[in-house]
Amino acid sequence: MTYVLAREEFIKMRNNIRRAVQALDVCWKCQKVSECQKYILGHTVLVWLCNGCLSVIEKPAVERPRTRTHAAAPNVPDSWASLR
Numbered sequence: 001m002t003y004v005l006a007r008e009e010f011i012k013m014r015n016n017i018r019r020a021v022q023a024l025d026v027c028w029k030c031q032k033v034s035e036c037q038k039y040i041l042g043h044t045v046l047v048w049l050c051n052g053c054l055s056v057i058e059k060p061a062v063e064r065p066r067t068r069t070h071a072a073a074p075n076v077p078d079s080w081a082s083l084r
């Protein structure tokens, strides 16, 4: 019994591998052959993108440093001027 189950697992695994190989496609953006995923561009055009480009497209803006809350130099009391 366990042998049959193991065999089924093996077939399942093999199918998964086959599927993964079939998933290889040319990335629409970087033109590299990679495991691509469907991405709907502008909600209309279906393209294939590799994971790298996908993550770039999903987060288009390069994460900018957050607008800093005033990190101005602390106001030094006038009395400290003599310490300089």
Ligand SMILES: [Zn+2]
Pocket (backbone or CB within 6 Å): 027, 028, 029, 030, 031, 032, 049, 050, 051, 052, 053, 054
């Ligand atoms: Zn790509």
